[in-house]
Amino acid sequence: MSPFWLVTAVLALAGAAYALGRARVLSAAAGDHRALHSLPAHYGWAAVQMTLAPALLLYLLLLLAGQAGPVAAAAALALALGALIWALRRNTPDFRARNAVERGMMAVLILASTIAIATTAGIVLSMLFETRHFFTLYDWREFFFSAIWAPQFQGRSQLGILPLLWGTLYISLIALGFAVPVGLFAAIYMSEYAGRRMRALVKPALEILAGIPTIVYGLFALITVGPLLRDWLAQPLGLGSSASSVMTAGLVMGIMLIPFVSSLSDDIISQVPQSLRDGAFALGATRSETIRQVILPAALPGIVGAVLLAASRAIGETMIVVLGAGAAARLSLNPFEAMTTITVKIVSQLTGDNDFAAPETLVAFALGLTLFVITLGLNIAALAIVRRYREQYE
Amino acid sequence: MSIPQQSLFASDPGTARRRAAEARFRAYGLGAVLVGVAALLLLLSSVLSSGLGAFWQTRIHIPVTLAGAALDPLGGRDPAAMRKVTTIAYGKVIEAALRDAIAQAGIELPLTDAEIAAMLSKEAPAQLRNKVLADPALVDGTIEVSLLANGRIDGYLKGRVTMDSAQLDRNVTPQQLLLADRMLARGMLSRDLNPGFLTAPDASDLRPEAAGLGVAILGSAYMMLIVLGLALPIGVASSIYLEEFAPRNRWTDLIEVNIANLAAVPSIVFGVLGLAIFINFAGLPQSAPIVGGLVLTLMTLPTIIIATRAALKSVPPSIRDAALGVGASRMQAVFHHVLPLAAPGILTGAIIGLAQALGETAPLLLIGMVAFVREFPAAPPEGFFDPAPALPAQIYNWTQRADPAFVERAWGAIIVLLGFLLVMNAAAILLRRRFERRW
Numbered sequence: 001m002s003p004f005w006l007v008t009a010v011l012a013l014a015g016a017a018y019a020l021g022r023a024r025v026l027s028a029a030a031g032d033h034r035a036l037h038s039l040p041a042h043y044g045w046a047a048v049q050m051t052l053a054p055a056l057l058l059y060l061l062l063l064l065a066g067q068a069g070p071v072a073a074a075a076a077l078a079l080a081l082g083a084l085i086w087a088l089r090r091n092t093p094d095f096r097a098r099n100a101v102e103r104g105m106m107a108v109l110i111l112a113s114t115i116a117i118a119t120t121a122g123i124v125l126s127m128l129f130e131t132r133h134f135f136t137l138y139d140w141r142e143f144f145f146s147a148i149w150a151p152q153f154q155g156r157s158q159l160g161i162l163p164l165l166w167g168t169l170y171i172s173l174i175a176l177g178f179a180v181p182v183g184l185f186a187a188i189y190m191s192e193y194a195g196r197r198m199r200a201l202v203k204p205a206l207e208i209l210a211g212i213p214t215i216v217y218g219l220f221a222l223i224t225v226g227p228l229l230r231d232w233l234a235q236p237l238g239l240g241s242s243a244s245s246v247m248t249a250g251l252v253m254g255i256m257l258i259p260f261v262s263s264l265s266d267d268i269i270s271q272v273p274q275s276l277r278d279g280a281f282a283l284g285a286t287r288s289e290t291i292r293q294v295i296l297p298a299a300l301p302g303i304v305g306a307v308l309l310a311a312s313r314a315i316g317e318t319m320i321v322v323l324g325a326g327a328a329a330r331l332s333l334n335p336f337e338a339m340t341t342i343t344v345k346i347v348s349q350l351t352g353d354n355d356f357a358a359p360e361t362l363v364a365f366a367l368g369l370t371l372f373v374i375t376l377g378l379n380i381a382a383l384a385i386v387r388r389y390r391e392q393y394e
Numbered sequence: 395m396s397i398p399q400q401s402l403f404a405s406d407p408g409t410a411r412r413r414a415a416e417a418r419f420r421a422y423g424l425g426a427v428l429v430g431v432a433a434l435l436l437l438l439s440s441v442l443s444s445g446l447g448a449f450w451q452t453r454i455h456i457p458v459t460l461a462g463a464a465l466d467p468l469g470g471r472d473p474a475a476m477r478k479v480t481t482i483a484y485g486k487v488i489e490a491a492l493r494d495a496i497a498q499a500g501i502e503l504p505l506t507d508a509e510i511a512a513m514l515s516k517e518a519p520a521q522l523r524n525k526v527l528a529d530p531a532l533v534d535g536t537i538e539v540s541l542l543a544n545g546r547i548d549g550y551l552k553g554r555v556t557m558d559s560a561q562l563d564r565n566v567t568p569q570q571l572l573l574a575d576r577m578l579a580r581g582m583l584s585r586d587l588n589p590g591f592l593t594a595p596d597a598s599d600l601r602p603e604a605a606g607l608g609v610a611i612l613g614s615a616y617m618m619l620i621v622l623g624l625a626l627p628i629g630v631a632s633s634i635y636l637e638e639f640a641p642r643n644r645w646t647d648l649i650e651v652n653i654a655n656l657a658a659v660p661s662i663v664f665g666v667l668g669l670a671i672f673i674n675f676a677g678l679p680q681s682a683p684i685v686g687g688l689v690l691t692l693m694t695l696p697t698i699i700i701a702t703r704a705a706l707k708s709v710p711p712s713i714r715d716a717a718l719g720v721g722a723s724r725m726q727a728v729f730h731h732v733l734p735l736a737a738p739g740i741l742t743g744a745i746i747g748l749a750q751a752l753g754e755t756a757p758l759l760l761i762g763m764v765a766f767v768r769e770f771p772a773a774p775p776e777g778f779f780d781p782a783p784a785l786p787a788q789i790y791n792w793t794q795r796a797d798p799a800f801v802e803r804a805w806g807a808i809i810v811l812l813g814f815l816l817v818m819n820a821a822a823i824l825l826r827r828r829f830e831r832r833w
Contacts, residue, residue, distance in 0.1 A: 004775050008573045102725040109639065113632035116653045116699070119692050123663060124672035173518035182426045189423025206430050209437075211819060213753025215786045216441065216808050219793060223438045223801060255433045262430070286412055309658065316660020318756035323793060343662050343756070350669060350760045368666040372659065 003063070010055050010080050012071045013096035014048045019394045021047030025091045038098035045099040049104045050087035055080035076369065084152065093180060097155060123372065130356075130365035137359040138326050148327035149340075150348070158365045161370065163329040167339035171315035174250025174335065175257055180307055182254070183261025188260070188291055191269050210259035221252040221324030229259035233336070247335040249325035253317055257310050264309065268302035269295060269390070271317040302389040312375040318343040342367050398665055426714040448806025451588035452548040453540040454577070455512060458491040460526060462534040470483050471530040481519035483527075486512075488518055488541065501576045505569050512572060515542035517597060517604035538640060544581065545603040545799040547574050551585050554798060591806060595638070595768040596788065602799035605792070607807055609770055613683050613763070613782030614752060616774060620687025621694055621751050626744050628691075629698030630733075635708040636699075647723060657696035664693045665757030673761060680762035681781035690751040697750060701743020705736040710833045738829035749815050755786040763787040785811050 022044035029035040034186075036043070053075045062072035091097070135143070137157060146160025186206065190199055226243035229251070234240045272295050280290040326338025327348065349364040356362065405413070445689035461650040464483050468475045496510065518541040525539070526532055546566035549555035551574070560568045577583040594606025640646040668689035672678045680686050709732045758764070764787045771780035783791065785807065792804040 054742055071548055072689060085657070086779075098723065102723060105725060106635075106639065109631045109635035111631075113635045113640070113649055114626045115628055115632065116649055116656060116695065119667075119695070119772040122671055123667045124674075125658070126667055127663075129593060132548070132671060182429050185423045185426030186430050189427050193420055194427075201666065202427055202431060205434055209430065209434050209748065211815060212437070213755065213786060213815070215753065215789050216812070218755075219789065219804060219808065220437055220440060222793060223444065224436075227461050255437070258430050258433070286416045288545045289412070290420070298546065312658055312660075314664065318660070318662045318759075319790070322756075322759075323790075341662070346666065347756070347759050350666070351762075351764065354669075356674065365666065365670070368663055372663050374664075379655050382656060383708055 001241050003068070006059065006076060007056070010052060011196075013077075013084060014051045017047040017087065018044035020084075020088055021045075021091050024088055025093060025095075025097075028091075029093045037096050037207055037326060038101075042097035042101050043091045044093070045101045046104075047084065047091065049101065051080050051084045052089075054083050068303055071246035075355070083213060103134045113347035118280040121275075127365050127372065130163070134359055134362035134366045137362065143363070147331055149345070152272065153360070155358075157360055161342070161367065163184075163331050164340060164342045167325065167329070168341040168343070170246050170339065171250045171321060171341060171394045172311055173361040174246060176252060176307065176311060177308060178254030179257035179261050183258045183310075184265050184303065185260040186258065186383050187265035187269060188204070191266055192291060192295075206259045206262055209255065210263070212256075212315065214256065216358050217252050217256050218319040218323035221248050221320055225252055226324060229336070236341075237336075239334055242336070242338045243389055244324055244326040244335045245292065246325060246339050247309050249321045250335070252324055253314055253320050256317070256320065257275070257314060260313060261306060261310050264306035265303055267307065268299045268386075271302070301385050301391075305382040305386035305389065308378050308385070312382070315378070316343065316371060316375050318347065321345055337349040342371050345372070347356045414642075418723075433701055435768060438478050439746065441805060441812065442629075443809075445805030445809045446550045447802050448591055448809075449588055449831060450552075451544040451590070452551050452583060452585050454492070454518075454543050454583055455538065455540050456491050456495040456582060457536050458488060458522065458531045458539050461487065461537045464532050465526060471533065473530055474528055476530060476533075478526060479523075481523055484519035484523045485500045488514060488522060495582065496573070496577070497576075499580050501573065501580075503569055503573055503576070505573060509570055510566060511571075512566075513544055513547055513573065514519065515544050515601055515603045517601045518542055519788055529581050540586075542603050544572075545570075545601065545797060547583075548603050549799055551578070551583075552802070554802070591803075592810070595770065596783070597764060597768075598766075598792075599795055599797065602795070602797050602803060605800070605803055607785065607788060607810060609767055610783045610785045610788035610807075611810070612771060613686075613767075614785040616683035616688060616778055617687040617770065617784055618748060618752060618780065619774065621690045621748060622682065622744070624687070625698055625747065625751075628677055629744075629747075630702050630740060632695075633699050633702035634733070634746050635726060637703050638732070639724070653696050653699055660756075661693060662756040662760070663754045664689050667692070667762045668757060676677035679779055679781070681765040681767065681783070683782055683784075684778040685761050686758055686763055686784055687778070690754060691756050693754065693757070694747040694751045696748035701746065702736070702740045705739025705743065706732060708739065709735045734830070738825055738831075742822045742826050745825070746819050749818040749822075750823070752818070753782065753786055753811060753815060754792055758784050758787040759790065764791045766791070785814075 003238055010203065013363040021261060022040050024046045025036060026040055029055050033040065058079050059072060062068070098311035143159055143161055145162070146158060148158040148160050149160045149163050151159060154268065171200040192307065194202070226245070226248040229239065229248055230243045233243075233247075234245065272324070276294050276298060281295045285293070321341045321344050325344060326342060327340050327344060328338050329345070332339065346364045346367050349361055349367075451636045462469065464487060465479055466476050467479070489507070495505065495509055521541055522539060544566070546555050546563065547558075547570065550560075550566075555563070555566060555571070557568050557571060558564050560571055574583060575623065590604070590606050590718065590752050592606065593608040594604060595609045596606070597604040636646060636649065640649075647662040668685055672685045672688055673680055713731050714727050714734065718724070722730065762781075763784045765783065766782055767783055769780075769782045771777040771782045789804045789811070791805045792807065
């Protein structure tokens, strides 16, 4: 019996449990609701819970233990039937069915809320496990301090993270160098200068940029921006002839981050109390003087938090760099050369046929863990700064 | 200190400087807004200008005589027996028909037979074969068929291939392009709407003209079903617990910090997780919508939880107090009163989370969703375990192919993807406008 049909059968039993549980307690009370502790429906649901939960739990455990055969299905069905009979016998008018049902529901709610924890634990454990495996095959000092990335299929690969880290940081730096001024100035203009009609038009337009999937930006970098930069900037200046470059990926990523920076800064600027503005205006300051000397200093911690969040997005971004930055691992200052990032190498080491005993595959987990630690650190710092800033004015 | 001897109406140098600074500052702001809007317009115009072509396809219209001797050698019109005839036989029939049609139309160009045959897509024989197998009675008759033209001929009509580029191209000759011009003038060749782009499966490297999004759209739909079926109940349940019942202690603090951080974990990390846990540890199949759906569920959960908690928070406490006052339990107050009032906000959050999941690509690359799959997956639930690409992964796949015709396909697929996202976001906005209540 396939799992699908087993679940269907147990569900059918549960449906019967509801009708029987309700009918039994009503007949015991001779149809008089007032004699019951709970509503009739609660007695039905109590029977349903009893029928479903143990049987499905047992089946899940058997499945995880690798016992998906007919024996497991039969055991689960028998348990469901037994529990159904037991639950029906429990349904007397004195039985506190509502309390039982609500305890069960609470258990489900608590279980659901621990899934977030389980996900984080899953991420950390799975990557830690494979990373440890990687470091038994490959020296960790070589990984963290070597400047050469040259994986080879025959073995004897050199897997130094430094060129990847450099590419990641360089691209993120260009992206932030573009997105932070543009996003910040746009936010200032929208919150302090723009009229209502302009805001109603431009704000959604910028938010569209935030809703566009990154694969679209990636293709935009690969087909439109890359050749444009190569033909109009890189080649005339003699800086390179590659369409995929740090500059291409950085600029397109900057476009992606504009709405991110602008909407976060907008929130933060609008949280600065109006009394600060009024005070500055009363002293005769112009609008721009108020913004530069009163609002921005007051909002600075929040804006720093927003920039850190944007940085963590930039470092973890994958599709734009996969399509726009190239695959060559090198340490160079020329922004028109192709470089590569941590995320690109995770993709290239893990797509295709994977041999999970080779350091060339396992290195992706070490890269992933590094990426996770970096972005987690940035996020925690950013959230702490933003939270402290919020408390300042509350 | 001397008092400046000046009119009150003319501004002094200091004021003029400050005014200039004000105007400059304002111009920077406006400039930043314009840069953002210009970037959006450039992006959208480049999507539309490069992608709309994929919705039209060049076809060749010729009469074909289906000789029974070649296509049904046994003569029984038995579909099972006719299945033994491969596309090669059909290819010969079509090539002969095309040569005849060209001769009949009076087009005389120095073309070899191979060049004439190459006008047609390599998919054309299969097209005809499917048609004949569906209706064996057609054999020994003459029918008018519209067959896919080769990708290069299609590119010529769309301006991607020119006489100059054909000189350097091994796959097409200038003579073939001249022939295409003549055939176009006589109505044997035309560019029509291409429904196959939305329904057909992917095609191999050599036949970009036949590639479609059918399997990818289905794969994405399956994944979205899984995400909706798992992320919505789990997300709502955990938000209800955290917002309505959880005591403030270390454990719930830990969960809260966790959710905030999970929302900002790079998506590729979820792909690594999916590969390590769902594929390596649990042994689920690669390239299957079930794995993609599970990974995207974990990714979407924080978004849905954050939106649901905001919606629950916006229901005023007086509603809860009133329910408790007339004797409801806390569970009843939440499920009978608070949750229905928060439902529009929760649904809006769910749709936005789903839209994010639909466009996500990076984690799918790691769990094999870029595989080349031509078979449609079965109906759910078995179909969840069949290999199928996803829409964004298909786009990535096409960008990695050599033939430039696939780039047009990729842009076209982006239009389809953006269309789905537009519909979903519009639904979310409508829902919010229609049902949002302010207390």
